[in-house]
Amino acid sequence: MPLPGAALPAIVVLVSGRGTNLRALVAAELPCRIAAVISNRPEAAALAFAREQGIATAIVDHVGFASRAAFEHELTTQIDLHTPTLVVLAGFMRIFSPGFVAHYAGRLLNIHPSLLPAYPGLHTHRRALADGVRVHGCTVHFVTDALDSGPIIVQAAVPVHDDDNEDALSARVLAQEHRLYPQAVRWYLERRLDLAEGRIRVVDAPHPRRPGTRTADALIWPALD
Ligand code: GAR
Numbered sequence: 001m002p003l004p005g006a007a008l009p010a011i012v013v014l015v016s017g018r019g020t021n022l023r024a025l026v027a028a029e030l031p032c033r034i035a036a037v038i039s040n041r042p043e044a045a046a047l048a049f050a051r052e053q054g055i056a057t058a059i060v061d062h063v064g065f066a067s068r069a070a071f072e073h074e075l076t077t078q079i080d081l082h083t084p085t086l087v088v089l090a091g092f093m094r095i096f097s098p099g100f101v102a103h104y105a106g107r108l109l110n111i112h113p114s115l116l117p118a119y120p121g122l123h124t125h126r127r128a129l130a131d132g133v134r135v136h137g138c139t140v141h142f143v144t145d146a147l148d149s150g151p152i153i154v155q156a157a158v159p160v161h162d163d164d165n166e167d168a169l170s171a172r173v174l175a176q177e178h179r180l181y182p183q184a185v186r187w188y189l190e191r192r193l194d195l196a197e198g199r200i201r202v203v204d205a206p207h208p209r210r211p212g213t214r215t216a217d218a219l220i221w222p223a224l225d
Helices: 020-027 045-052 068-080 098-103 124-131 166-189
Strands: 010-015 033-039 057-059 086-089 108-112 135-142 152-159 193-196 199-202 213-215 218-221
Touching: 010 020, 010 045, 010 068, 020 033, 020 045, 020 166, 033 045, 033 068, 045 057, 068 098, 086 166, 108 166, 124 135, 124 166, 135 166, 152 166, 152 199, 166 218
Parallel strands: 010 033, 010 086, 033 057, 086 108
Antiparallel strands: 108 135, 135 152, 152 218, 193 199, 213 218
């Protein structure tokens, strides 16, 4: 008889910071094993949480490497120890070389705090407020060579309130990130993400004419299962 969990696919989560998206992934009880959490920052709160959960951790601190190639070589080694089905970037704040991205082509996901292709890069909430946009949000996408680009899997849109500051807007977006990311990973694991001509279709997603998942202050599309 197989051991419980033995047949589950492995995923590896890369983090740099506080780890709230990691927490959401753990809480979702996805049909996979989080085989390891790897951080480029030794002090990342996400690492402490992973240890509490009994998840294997590793630190690959970019500061200690002479080149990006050397850093990525070690990072790849640490990831591939676990032969992951999927590598999940959950607030991992390093830019990858094309070689790294190619190595994980089709199995590298990222979450970004904006409605891509708007606001790639840093300080997305501050820039959205400065521009006076009325709708902001977050995106889960496959990673390709260009920064914060790649086929989009799911997005959540939130309103920008008149009295928002960066913290308030960031919190509103983050709450949706925690809903999107576990769903996107689940779709991946269920092999329901179909890529054609650079666009993702979620197989067996709710009918296109059905409204997206709506909460008090967000619209998510495709609708969550
Ligand atoms: C999240 O808002 C995530 O979207 C963002 O970092 C934060 C990590 O928070 N990622 C990026 O900006 C990547 N370009 P967390 O550590 O609490 O999950």
